[in-house]
Amino acid sequence: xxxxxxxxxxxxxxxxxxxxxxxxxxxxxxxxxxxxxxxxxxxxxxxxxxxxxxxxxxxxxxxxxxxxxxxxxxxxxxxxxxxxxxxxxxxxxxxxxxxxxxxxxxxxxxxxxxxxxxxxxxxxxxxxxxxxxxxxxxxxxxxxxxxxxxxxxxxxxxxxxxxxxxxxxxxxxxxxxxxxxxxxxxxxxxxxxxxxxxxxxxxxxxxxxxxxxxxxxxxxxxxxxxxxxxxxxxxxxxxxxxxxxxxxxxxxxxxxxxxxxxxxxxxxxxxxxxxxxxxxxxxxxxxxxxxxxxxxxxxxxxxxxxxxxxxxxxxxxxxxxxxxxxxxxxxxxxxxxxxxxxxxxxxxxxxxxxxxxxxxxxxxxxxxxxxxxxxxxxxxxxxxxxxxxxxxxxxxxxxxxxxxxxxxxxxxxxxxxxxxxxxxxxxxxxxxxxxxxxxxxxxxxxxxxxxxxxxxxxxxxxxxxxxxxxxxxxxxxxxxxxxxxxxxxxxxxxxxxx
Amino acid sequence: xxxxxxxxxxxxxxxxxxxxxxxxxxxxxxxxxxxxxxxxxxxxxxxxxxxxxxxxxxxxxxxxxxxxxxxxxxxxxxxxxxxxxxxxxxxxxxxxxxxxxxxxxxxxxxxxxxxxxxxxxxxxxxxxxxxxxxxxxxxxxxxxxxxxxxxxxxxxxxxxxxxxxxxxxxxxxxxxxxxxxxxxxxxxxxxxxxxxxxxxxxxxxxxxxxxxxxxxxxxxxxxxxxxxxxxxxxxxxxxxxxxxxxxxxxxxxxxxxxxxxxxxxxxxxxxxxxxxxxxxxxxxxxxxxxxxxxxxxxxxxxxxxxxxx
Numbered sequence: 078x079x080x081x082x083x084x085x086x087x088x089x090x091x092x093x094x095x096x097x098x099x100x101x102x103x104x105x106x107x108x109x110x111x112x113x114x115x116x117x118x119x120x121x122x123x124x125x126x127x128x129x130x131x132x133x134x135x136x137x138x139x140x141x142x143x144x145x146x147x148x149x150x151x152x153x154x155x156x157x158x159x160x161x162x163x164x165x166x167x168x169x170x171x172x173x174x175x176x177x178x179x180x181x182x183x184x185x186x187x188x189x190x191x192x193x194x195x196x197x198x199x200x201x202x203x204x205x206x207x208x209x210x211x212x213x214x215x216x217x218x219x220x221x222x223x224x225x226x227x228x229x230x231x232x233x234x235x236x237x238x239x240x241x242x243x244x245x246x247x248x249x250x251x252x253x254x255x256x257x258x259x260x261x262x263x264x265x266x267x268x269x270x271x272x273x274x275x276x277x278x279x280x281x282x283x284x285x286x287x288x289x290x291x292x293x294x295x296x297x298x299x300x301x302x303x304x305x306x307x308x309x310x311x312x313x314x315x316x317x318x319x320x321x322x323x324x325x326x327x328x329x330x331x332x333x334x335x336x337x338x339x340x341x342x343x344x345x346x347x348x349x350x351x352x353x354x355x356x357x358x359x360x361x362x363x364x365x366x367x368x369x370x371x372x373x374x375x376x377x378x379x380x381x382x383x384x385x386x387x388x389x390x391x392x393x394x395x396x397x398x399x400x401x402x403x404x405x406x407x408x409x410x411x412x413x414x415x416x417x418x419x420x421x422x423x424x425x426x427x428x429x430x431x432x433x434x435x436x437x438x439x440x441x442x443x444x445x446x447x448x449x450x451x452x453x454x455x456x457x458x459x460x461x462x463x464x465x466x467x468x469x470x471x472x473x474x475x476x477x478x479x480x481x482x483x484x485x486x487x488x489x490x491x492x493x494x495x496x497x498x499x500x501x502x503x504x505x506x507x508x509x510x511x512x513x514x515x516x517x518x519x520x521x522x523x524x525x526x527x528x529x530x531x532x533x534x535x536x537x538x539x540x541x542x543x544x545x546x547x548x549x550x551x552x553x554x555x556x557x558x559x560x561x562x563x564x565x566x567x568x569x570x571x572x573x574x575x
Numbered sequence: 576x577x578x579x580x581x582x583x584x585x586x587x588x589x590x591x592x593x594x595x596x597x598x599x600x601x602x603x604x605x606x607x608x609x610x611x612x613x614x615x616x617x618x619x620x621x622x623x624x625x626x627x628x629x630x631x632x633x634x635x636x637x638x639x640x641x642x643x644x645x646x647x648x649x650x651x652x653x654x655x656x657x658x659x660x661x662x663x664x665x666x667x668x669x670x671x672x673x674x675x676x677x678x679x680x681x682x683x684x685x686x687x688x689x690x691x692x693x694x695x696x697x698x699x700x701x702x703x704x705x706x707x708x709x710x711x712x713x714x715x716x717x718x719x720x721x722x723x724x725x726x727x728x729x730x731x732x733x734x735x736x737x738x739x740x741x742x743x744x745x746x747x748x749x750x751x752x753x754x755x756x757x758x759x760x761x762x763x764x765x766x767x768x769x770x771x772x773x774x775x776x777x778x779x780x781x782x783x784x785x786x787x788x789x790x791x792x793x794x795x796x797x798x799x800x801x802x803x804x805x806x807x808x809x810x811x812x813x814x815x816x817x818x819x820x821x822x823x824x825x826x827x828x829x830x831x832x833x834x835x836x837x838x839x840x841x842x843x844x845x846x847x848x849x850x851x852x853x854x855x856x857x858x859x860x861x862x863x864x865x866x867x868x869x870x871x872x873x874x875x876x877x878x879x880x881x882x883x884x
Contacts, residue, residue, distance in 0.1 A: 267580055272583070542579035543579070544579075544582055546579070550583055551582065551583050551587055552586070554586070555586065555587055559591065563594065563598075564740050
């Protein structure tokens with residue numbers, strides 16, 4: 078089930094809210110059980126067979142976690158349990174997500190001829206695997222205080238985050254499931270939660286889905302061997318940069334808003350990434366919960382920056398390559414991760430050379446912002462393309478290596494239509510000049526942690542429960558819902574495939 | 576916060592509700608319902624002394640010329656055929672109800688292709704229910720008085736149609752002054768203008784209507800039977816013309832359909848359709864070629880003659 082489907086918005090969500098708060102009046106535990114059951118139903122709507130992976134995964138990891146956080150096992154045994162548990166999680170992830178890529182690569186290198194297994198990727202497996210690995214590591218380090226099974230099962234399966242994040246941390250979620258405030262319906266949570274949800278829905282339905290067909294056309298044309306002009310290549314890449322931002326940040330806003338309806342705050346996942354002045358800054362703003370996970374459970378265990386500058390750069394590259402691979406079983410994601418690894422290494426080296434200093438002049442800020450955005454956009458080509466060949470085709474066209482800078486025949490070209498171009502321009506202006514959702518809503522803290530730096534424009538656009546805000550959010554909601562309901566246009570979220 | 580939520584939810588509800596209302600106007604306006612509009616216009620102009628009314632699908636729309644039939648039977652006859660999968664027996668039921676508000680014919684002939692009755696509604700995405708809603712848009716009480724199953728399907732379809740972009744746009748068109756019309760060709764041919772193409776069957780065709788006929792349509796036959804009894808009309812059913820090879824290969828289907836229709840209370844004239852040999856075939860398995868329309872009207876008359884009052 079998708080957040081942007083009629084069934085979810087008009088049936089599943091109201092029914093779940095109603096049942097949750099009604100049951101919570103009599104029993105909190107029963108309310109949590111209801112919410113867990115609703116989450117499993119939500120998950121099963123895509124394919125009920127996926128429950129055969131999710132439920133055993135929750136049970137096994139809970140048992141491993143309990144054993145690790147308990148006092149009965151000695152250190153050696155605990156380490157063995159942790160190793161087995163993480164190996165089992167990674168083996169599960171590898172089997173469902175990467176085995177076919179592995180077999181394909183072996184076959185292509187003519188090392189053997191296995192034949193693909195065509196294993197279907199269970200929805201959200203990357204997200205719930207990472208969430209649980211973090212829990213296991215923290216249980217091993219005795220950082221886990223909450224150990225109730227229902228809380229744990231809900232923490233993993235909680236429907237606002239289950240299929241596409243944010244990647245939750247048990248320490249910030251499980252205590253909320255025990256909090257008394259969670260179980261009381263609150264008008265401010267409904268008002269703020271619905272507003273954030275509708276802003277996210279607007280970003281997804283009106284902006285991202287509007288850009289998607291042009292992106293598809295460009296990458297499809299490149300995949301079929303069409304020689305694109307530089308203008309066409311850039312139009313596809315830029316539109317994709319905006320599509321993925323509005324799609325994923327829209328999804329994250331919707332998740333944060335939905336969760337707030339239940340009185341639970343999710344962590345922030347985006348903080349205007351295209352306002353980043355360098356790549357290091359970009360990764361502090363883009364998919365923040367993934368960055369946090371990779372930092373805490375990969376970069377730091379690898380040694381982080383504690384073993385010298387050279388080792389730090391190697392660690393950065395390892396993290397980015399694995400981070401790329403986490404997104405999908407394709408070498409295009411590895412290249413995407415590798416490109417970001419190179420960017421980060423260069424950024425770290427540059428800072429080492431000149432010393433870390435904050436850009437001061439508006440010109441240097443904008444130069445950094447523009448350069449970062451262009452570098453990120455080039456990397457997105459590899460993220461979007463289904464094959465390396467297609468990615469190289471688009472990339473070559475962007476750098477004028479494949480055809481003319483502008484199409485010879487404008488009428489028959491793959492340039493975006495005027496409405497797509499206008500939408501892309503408007504989206505870019507919003508991404509660069511407007512405060513983000515969390516900044517607009519900052520008076521009411523819809524997410525667990527607010528943005529560290531807020532846009533100076535935000536103070537003028539702060540959300541308050543006024544008539545004017547209600548009309549604006551209502552207009553955004555109507556535009557999105559009318560598109561969903563009347564056009565029956567329900568686009569998948571990009572991050573659902575990961 | 577309370578007033579904010581009221582305004583927010585109010586805006587959403589009012590605007591979506593208004594859009595649904597415009598779509599409802601689109602449903603009611605029925606700007607694209609040419610054949611239905613044409614037959615409704617005939618009913619509106621129906622002489623009170625009409626003697627025979629023919630209701631059915633395209634097999635009889637193309638296959639029976641009401642003027643020729645009137646001459647043969649010496650009875651004022653009107654052919655109100657709609658189409659099979661889009662309207663079928665549900666559409667016939669609504670039109671008969673509408674006829675009764677203008678006249679009380681002596682004879683009512685229901686003529687549907689065996690193919691129309693052999694396919695369950697769900698297999699054709701509930702198109703007959705959508706047609707039923709269209710046909711009954713001026714008599715909404717009919718939509719919810721057939722049986723609970725039909726009422727449920729009507730409710731579901733209405734739920735979809737009230738939020739349909741095309742119907743919304745038709746509602747807007749209507750509000751801007753557009754009015755439903757049908758082409759002049761309808762008047763000339765008393766139905767859809769026919770095509771001269773000839774249907775080409777796939778090489779692997781079994782030439783048989785497959786499976787047991789569904790029970791979906793029985794309730795409409797029963798409704799029509801009740802109307803006939805209540806109004807003292809002589810109602811009968813005949814199968815519309817059908818490709819000869821299919822007639823030869825589907826005797827069990829005809830037998831089952833005949834049994835179902837008779838159980839519902841309507842007399843079936845012959846347990847087998849009028850055969851269309853290859854040389855008379857039109858652009859679908861149950862359409863005759865336009866040049867033989869008069870001949871097939873005669874065939875239909877010959878079948879019905881003894882049963883007409």
